[in-house]
Amino acid sequence: MGILQKAAKLLFVCVHLILLSGCWDRKEVNDLALIVGLGIDQTKDGKIMLTAELIVPKAVGGGGQMIGGGDGGGGAETIVRSGTGTTVADAISNLQEKLPRRIFWGHTEVIVFGEKAAKAGIRQHLDFLGRNPEARLRANVFVSKGTAKSVLELSPLIEQSSAEVLRELSESQLLLRVTAKDALQMLSGDAGAAALPMVKILPPEKGKQELQTIAFIQRTAIFKKDKMVGDINDKLTRGVLWLRNEVKQADVTVTPKGEKGKITSTLIRAHTELIPKYEKGKWKMIVKATAEDDIILNGTKWNLMNPKYTKMIEKELAKETDKRIRDTLKKVQKEMKADIFGFAEVFHRKYPREWNRVKDRWEEIFPDVEVVVKTKAYVRRPGIGTTPQGLPEHEVKQ
Known part of the structure; x- marks a missing residue:
């Protein structure tokens, strides 16, 4: 019995020694x-x-x-x-x-x-x-x-x-x-x-x-x-990024109504939410896009510490974002008819039964999906210098 136990132990050790020799399949740089x-x-x-x-x-x-x-x-x-x-x-x-x-x-x-x-x-x-x-x-x-x-x-x-x-x-x-x-x-x-x-x-x-x-x-x-x-092009691509909730960096320049100078903002944070709706056989997508911005250039005479002016800038920034999204939808949805925005997946998750009935015809349905765009922009920081730089104080619009 002792001899059998020793033989078993010896066999056990030999088998594991073979398994430990792991350089047979090495790949040298x-x-x-x-x-x-x-x-x-x-x-x-x-x-x-x-x-x-x-x-x-x-x-x-x-x-x-x-x-x-x-x-x-x-x-x-x-x-x-x-x-x-x-x-x-x-x-x-x-x-x-x-x-x-x-x-x-x-x-x-x-x-x-x-x-x-x-x-x-x-x-x-x-x-x-x-x-x-x-x-x-x-x-x-x-x-x-x-x-x-x-x-x-x-x-x-x-x-x-x-x-x-x-x-x-x-x-x-x-x-x-x-x-x-x-x-x-x-x-x-x-x-x-x-x-x-x-x-x-x-x-x-x-x-x-x-x-x-x-x-x-x-x-x-x-x-x-x-x-x-x-x-x-690159401008329409940024509209794609907004619709896909993938925009990370963006500078937007606007010319406020009644002003000759321009204002440029840089993005701090952004978020886009796609809200699907299906009513009486009609497919509808609500796009809610929100941006938080920092003003990096003020070419106007406005004092950006005045909330009246920041509200006006926010409206202009929201309008520009809205335009980018709508221009992208016109080109990609209406002309190219390619759903690169992920609308199909969003509808599928919310309305699986209705989606399964039309999934084979989605390429035909997608161009006719009604898209409602709602954009908001918030100026979180008006910049270090709130008044226009290099402008005499009496010319600044307070």
Whole structure:
């Protein structure tokens, strides 16, 4: 009995020793090609061209930080390589053949779709990225005016790589910010519509080389199902942000009635509430948008400590916000007929039974949904200097 117990203990120890030898599947950094930016384009013959912006190993110094080189641009720290195929998976295989290291997706910061690829459809590309265990669904997604490859090939002077430039711009949230996870959720949502930030290459400054510039977020690409159907400018994009309750930063300039000067406010806080109504077969959405602002420029003769003037400014600010929202509804709801505002989900939650009867016809119903916009603005801080700066006291309107 003692011999059997010893044998069992010995077997137990041997089995666990085998399980503890956990280096068989290790992935050394020296064996990996780290992707920071990914571009997806469609070629003239209908194939997929995948472009990867890769970190240059020799540019990594002690502590894992980049060593600046050359003129300080991103080209010293990253290289750009491309592969083609009938699908993204095939293109990656083709790209891998051109690299001595195994591709690793865990550091991908941005994913850029070329305009042609976006119009052809992005679902299958996002499907691949969603299934890849290494891919980061937190990566920011963009559409480029032109090709994605041309965006990643830039050598910015202000950041280490084109991917880092786009990530920083996206994080600033001046316009739309969308991650891969957000894009997948929008396309699989009740409306089947999506909006992605659109980037354009900024012309280089005089005396700089053609590639020594950056791409910046200029517009928003609108998708129905998974195909891009058009785009809107930055002003209408801010209307989209209001309707989606995603506005974080905004400066609004107004000219009060009867005044020659202008007043500019900056946003402190904002909130938008969507209130759905369904009555007698009619769909209606009430939009309540509220803004709290800080005055940062007073070009009038008004003394902003006088509540009469702040009330007048609040009305003008509310009117401007109302206009932005209505202009956006006219373009996106009435003309493009794409529910990128999330109306479908709001109606579905409030009226599930009625929604299920019309969900297959929502694309036809959405343009005719009545939208009532109610905006309010509050001036919380009139600024450090309440009276107009540089103006004689006798000219100030008290």
